[in-house]
Amino acid sequence: MYADCHLHTRFSGDSDTPPTEQIEKAISLGMKRICITDHDDHDVVSDIDFNLDFPVYFKELSELREKYKDRIEISIGVEMGLQSHISGYLEELSEKYPFDYIIGSVHFVDGLDPYYDEYFDTHRDNAYERFFEVTHNRIKKISCFDSLGHLDYIVRYGQKHGLSYSYGEFADYIDPILKVLIEKGKALECNTGALARGMTEPNPCREIFRRYKELGGELITLGSDAHSPESVGIAFASAGEMLLDCGFKYYAVYRERKAELLKL
Secondary structure (H helix, E strand, C coil), X not given: CCCEEEECCCCCCCCCCCHHHHHHHHHHCCCCEEEEEEEECCCCCCCCCCCCCHHHHHHHHHHHHHHCCCCCEEXXXXXXXXXXXXXXXXXXXXXXXXXXXXEXXXXXXXXXXXXXXXXXXXXXXXXXXXXXXXXXXXHHHCCCCCXXXXXXXXXXHHHHHCCCCCCHHHHHHHXXXXXXXXXXXXXXXXXXXXXXXXXXXXXXXXXXXXXXXXXXXXXXXXXXXXXXXXXXXXXXXXXXXXXXXXXXXXXXXXXXXXXXXXXX
Protein backbone atom coordinates (compact mmCIF):
# COMPACT_ATOMS: atom_id res chain seq x y z
CA MET A 1 0.00 0.00 0.00
CA TYR A 2 1.32 3.42 -0.95
CA ALA A 3 2.20 5.90 1.79
CA ASP A 4 -0.57 8.40 2.49
CA CYS A 5 1.00 11.85 2.77
CA HIS A 6 -2.07 14.04 3.18
CA LEU A 7 -3.97 13.27 6.37
CA HIS A 8 -5.98 15.45 8.76
CA THR A 9 -6.81 15.02 12.43
CA ARG A 10 -8.54 16.98 15.19
CA PHE A 11 -5.74 19.54 14.95
CA SER A 12 -7.42 20.74 11.75
CA GLY A 13 -10.42 22.98 12.29
CA ASP A 14 -12.53 20.83 9.95
CA SER A 15 -11.79 17.43 11.52
CA ASP A 16 -12.70 15.76 14.82
CA THR A 17 -10.61 12.64 14.25
CA PRO A 18 -8.01 11.71 16.89
CA PRO A 19 -4.58 11.13 15.32
CA THR A 20 -4.54 7.58 16.67
CA GLU A 21 -7.57 6.67 14.55
CA GLN A 22 -5.85 7.79 11.35
CA ILE A 23 -2.70 5.95 12.34
CA GLU A 24 -4.50 2.72 13.22
CA LYS A 25 -6.44 2.80 9.95
CA ALA A 26 -3.24 3.25 7.96
CA ILE A 27 -1.68 0.28 9.78
CA SER A 28 -4.75 -1.84 9.07
CA LEU A 29 -4.34 -1.06 5.35
CA GLY A 30 -0.74 -2.23 5.41
CA MET A 31 0.90 1.17 5.10
CA LYS A 32 4.51 1.40 6.24
CA ARG A 33 4.60 5.19 6.49
CA ILE A 34 2.26 8.16 6.59
CA CYS A 35 2.48 11.91 7.00
CA ILE A 36 -0.02 13.90 9.03
CA THR A 37 -0.58 17.32 7.45
CA ASP A 38 -3.05 19.37 9.42
CA HIS A 39 -4.34 22.71 8.19
CA ASP A 40 -2.82 26.10 8.86
CA ASP A 41 -4.66 28.82 6.93
CA HIS A 42 -3.41 32.05 8.45
CA ASP A 43 -5.24 35.38 8.22
CA VAL A 44 -8.50 34.22 6.69
CA VAL A 45 -12.11 35.04 7.55
CA SER A 46 -13.95 31.79 8.16
CA ASP A 47 -16.47 30.17 10.48
CA ILE A 48 -13.77 27.53 11.06
CA ASP A 49 -10.55 28.23 12.95
CA PHE A 50 -7.79 27.06 10.62
CA ASN A 51 -4.92 28.23 12.85
CA LEU A 52 -2.82 25.27 13.92
CA ASP A 53 -1.49 25.09 17.49
CA PHE A 54 2.03 24.12 16.48
CA PRO A 55 3.62 23.53 19.92
CA VAL A 56 0.84 21.15 20.99
CA TYR A 57 0.71 19.58 17.53
CA PHE A 58 4.41 18.74 17.48
CA LYS A 59 4.40 17.52 21.07
CA GLU A 60 1.55 15.06 20.53
CA LEU A 61 2.65 13.83 17.11
CA SER A 62 6.23 13.39 18.29
CA GLU A 63 4.97 11.23 21.15
CA LEU A 64 2.84 9.18 18.75
CA ARG A 65 5.76 8.80 16.35
CA GLU A 66 7.78 7.25 19.18
CA LYS A 67 4.88 5.10 20.37
CA TYR A 68 4.23 3.62 16.92
CA LYS A 69 7.81 3.48 15.66
CA ASP A 70 7.83 -0.32 15.50
CA ARG A 71 4.56 -0.44 13.53
CA ILE A 72 4.60 2.51 11.14
CA GLU A 73 6.77 5.50 10.30
CA ILE A 74 4.97 8.76 11.09
CA SER A 75 6.14 11.99 9.50
CA ILE A 76 4.97 15.40 10.68
CA GLY A 77 3.84 17.86 8.06
CA VAL A 78 1.44 20.72 7.49
CA GLU A 79 -0.98 21.82 4.80
CA MET A 80 -0.03 25.45 4.49
CA GLY A 81 -2.59 27.86 3.05
CA LEU A 82 -0.73 29.90 0.44
CA GLN A 83 -1.47 33.62 0.30
CA SER A 84 0.90 36.21 -1.15
CA HIS A 85 0.40 38.82 1.57
CA ILE A 86 1.57 36.39 4.29
CA SER A 87 4.60 35.06 2.43
CA GLY A 88 6.88 36.27 5.22
CA TYR A 89 4.84 34.45 7.85
CA LEU A 90 4.90 31.25 5.79
CA GLU A 91 8.65 31.40 5.25
CA GLU A 92 9.28 31.99 8.95
CA LEU A 93 6.93 29.14 9.86
CA SER A 94 8.67 26.71 7.52
CA GLU A 95 12.01 27.47 9.20
CA LYS A 96 10.76 27.58 12.78
CA TYR A 97 9.43 24.03 13.04
CA PRO A 98 11.06 20.72 12.01
CA PHE A 99 8.54 19.70 9.38
CA ASP A 100 9.14 16.60 7.32
CA TYR A 101 6.83 17.78 4.56
CA ILE A 102 4.89 20.89 3.59
CA ILE A 103 1.90 20.90 1.25
CA GLY A 104 1.19 24.30 -0.24
CA SER A 105 -2.50 24.71 -1.04
CA VAL A 106 -4.83 27.46 -2.20
CA HIS A 107 -8.10 27.45 -0.25
CA PHE A 108 -9.03 31.14 -0.23
CA VAL A 109 -9.19 33.48 -3.22
CA ASP A 110 -10.06 37.14 -2.76
CA GLY A 111 -10.91 36.23 0.82
CA LEU A 112 -13.42 33.58 -0.23
CA ASP A 113 -13.34 29.79 0.00
CA PRO A 114 -14.81 28.06 -3.11
CA TYR A 115 -16.38 25.57 -0.71
CA TYR A 116 -19.07 28.22 -0.25
CA ASP A 117 -21.45 29.56 -2.90
CA GLU A 118 -20.35 33.14 -2.28
CA TYR A 119 -17.15 32.57 -4.23
CA PHE A 120 -19.07 31.50 -7.33
CA ASP A 121 -21.61 34.29 -6.90
CA THR A 122 -18.75 36.80 -6.77
CA HIS A 123 -16.82 35.27 -9.68
CA ARG A 124 -19.78 34.29 -11.77
CA ASP A 125 -17.97 34.60 -15.12
CA ASN A 126 -14.41 33.67 -14.22
CA ALA A 127 -14.51 31.34 -11.20
CA TYR A 128 -11.97 28.83 -12.52
CA GLU A 129 -9.79 31.36 -14.32
CA ARG A 130 -9.44 33.48 -11.20
CA PHE A 131 -8.56 30.48 -9.06
CA PHE A 132 -5.80 29.35 -11.42
CA GLU A 133 -4.44 32.89 -11.87
CA VAL A 134 -4.15 33.34 -8.13
CA THR A 135 -2.53 29.93 -7.70
CA HIS A 136 0.07 30.79 -10.34
CA ASN A 137 0.87 34.14 -8.74
CA ARG A 138 1.23 32.64 -5.27
CA ILE A 139 3.55 29.79 -6.20
CA LYS A 140 5.72 32.21 -8.15
CA LYS A 141 6.17 34.29 -5.00
CA ILE A 142 6.20 31.56 -2.34
CA SER A 143 8.74 28.73 -2.35
CA CYS A 144 8.62 27.32 1.20
CA PHE A 145 6.53 24.25 0.31
CA ASP A 146 7.33 20.82 -1.12
CA SER A 147 4.24 19.87 -3.11
CA LEU A 148 1.28 21.79 -4.53
CA GLY A 149 -1.89 20.35 -3.04
CA HIS A 150 -4.99 19.58 -5.14
CA LEU A 151 -4.15 21.96 -8.02
CA ASP A 152 -7.74 22.00 -9.31
CA TYR A 153 -9.37 21.99 -5.87
CA ILE A 154 -12.03 24.38 -7.14
CA VAL A 155 -13.64 21.81 -9.45
CA ARG A 156 -14.84 19.89 -6.39
CA TYR A 157 -17.40 22.65 -5.92
CA GLY A 158 -17.82 24.13 -9.39
CA GLN A 159 -19.84 21.27 -10.78
CA LYS A 160 -22.88 22.08 -8.69
CA HIS A 161 -22.81 25.56 -10.22
CA GLY A 162 -23.03 24.08 -13.71
CA LEU A 163 -19.44 24.82 -14.68
CA SER A 164 -17.74 22.59 -17.22
CA TYR A 165 -14.12 21.60 -16.77
CA SER A 166 -11.28 19.93 -18.59
CA TYR A 167 -7.58 20.56 -18.84
CA GLY A 168 -8.04 21.65 -22.45
CA GLU A 169 -10.48 24.40 -21.50
CA PHE A 170 -8.04 25.94 -19.03
CA ALA A 171 -4.65 24.91 -20.41
CA ASP A 172 -3.53 28.53 -20.80
CA TYR A 173 -4.01 28.97 -17.04
CA ILE A 174 -2.77 25.57 -15.87
CA ASP A 175 0.42 25.23 -17.93
CA PRO A 176 2.09 28.23 -16.24
CA ILE A 177 1.43 26.61 -12.85
CA LEU A 178 3.02 23.35 -13.95
CA LYS A 179 6.03 25.15 -15.38
CA VAL A 180 6.67 27.03 -12.12
CA LEU A 181 6.53 23.78 -10.15
CA ILE A 182 9.04 22.18 -12.48
CA GLU A 183 11.36 25.21 -12.44
CA LYS A 184 11.32 25.31 -8.64
CA GLY A 185 11.67 21.56 -8.15
CA LYS A 186 8.29 21.28 -6.42
CA ALA A 187 6.09 18.20 -6.55
CA LEU A 188 2.55 17.95 -7.88
CA GLU A 189 0.16 16.19 -5.52
CA CYS A 190 -2.22 13.46 -6.65
CA ASN A 191 -5.09 14.04 -4.22
CA THR A 192 -7.65 11.24 -4.15
CA GLY A 193 -10.03 13.13 -1.87
CA ALA A 194 -12.19 14.06 -4.84
CA LEU A 195 -12.99 10.38 -5.32
CA ALA A 196 -14.35 10.23 -1.78
CA ARG A 197 -16.72 13.00 -2.82
CA GLY A 198 -18.13 11.01 -5.72
CA MET A 199 -15.98 12.50 -8.46
CA THR A 200 -14.46 10.26 -11.12
CA GLU A 201 -10.94 11.72 -11.13
CA PRO A 202 -8.45 12.85 -8.51
CA ASN A 203 -7.27 16.44 -8.10
CA PRO A 204 -5.75 17.28 -10.47
CA CYS A 205 -7.22 15.21 -13.26
CA ARG A 206 -5.43 12.69 -15.48
CA GLU A 207 -4.93 15.16 -18.34
CA ILE A 208 -2.98 17.49 -16.07
CA PHE A 209 -0.65 14.71 -14.95
CA ARG A 210 -0.04 13.80 -18.58
CA ARG A 211 0.79 17.41 -19.38
CA TYR A 212 3.03 17.75 -16.31
CA LYS A 213 4.97 14.71 -17.52
CA GLU A 214 5.21 16.11 -21.05
CA LEU A 215 6.66 19.35 -19.70
CA GLY A 216 9.34 17.43 -17.80
CA GLY A 217 7.69 17.08 -14.41
CA GLU A 218 8.84 14.09 -12.37
CA LEU A 219 8.03 14.77 -8.72
CA ILE A 220 4.59 13.64 -7.60
CA THR A 221 3.14 12.99 -4.15
CA LEU A 222 0.12 10.95 -3.13
CA GLY A 223 -2.47 11.80 -0.49
CA SER A 224 -6.05 10.96 0.40
CA ASP A 225 -6.87 14.29 2.10
CA ALA A 226 -8.70 12.12 4.63
CA HIS A 227 -10.42 13.94 7.50
CA SER A 228 -11.73 10.67 8.93
CA PRO A 229 -10.50 7.05 8.91
CA GLU A 230 -12.81 5.71 6.22
CA SER A 231 -11.08 7.86 3.60
CA VAL A 232 -7.46 7.00 4.46
CA GLY A 233 -5.78 5.64 1.33
CA ILE A 234 -9.00 5.89 -0.67
CA ALA A 235 -8.64 4.89 -4.35
CA PHE A 236 -4.86 4.61 -4.08
CA ALA A 237 -4.75 1.53 -6.30
CA SER A 238 -6.56 3.25 -9.17
CA ALA A 239 -4.54 6.44 -8.67
CA GLY A 240 -1.32 4.44 -8.89
CA GLU A 241 -2.50 2.83 -12.13
CA MET A 242 -3.39 6.24 -13.54
CA LEU A 243 0.03 7.66 -12.67
CA LEU A 244 1.80 4.69 -14.22
CA ASP A 245 -0.32 5.14 -17.35
CA CYS A 246 0.76 8.79 -17.46
CA GLY A 247 4.39 7.69 -17.54
CA PHE A 248 5.45 8.03 -13.90
CA LYS A 249 7.43 5.26 -12.24
CA TYR A 250 7.94 6.75 -8.79
CA TYR A 251 6.22 8.92 -6.22
CA ALA A 252 7.92 11.03 -3.56
CA VAL A 253 7.74 10.91 0.22
CA TYR A 254 9.51 13.46 2.37
CA ARG A 255 11.59 13.24 5.49
CA GLU A 256 13.17 16.41 6.91
CA ARG A 257 12.00 18.22 3.74
CA LYS A 258 13.99 15.91 1.47
CA ALA A 259 12.34 13.77 -1.19
CA GLU A 260 12.73 10.00 -1.32
CA LEU A 261 11.44 8.26 -4.44
CA LEU A 262 9.40 5.08 -4.04
CA LYS A 263 8.18 2.78 -6.81
CA LEU A 264 4.58 3.07 -7.88
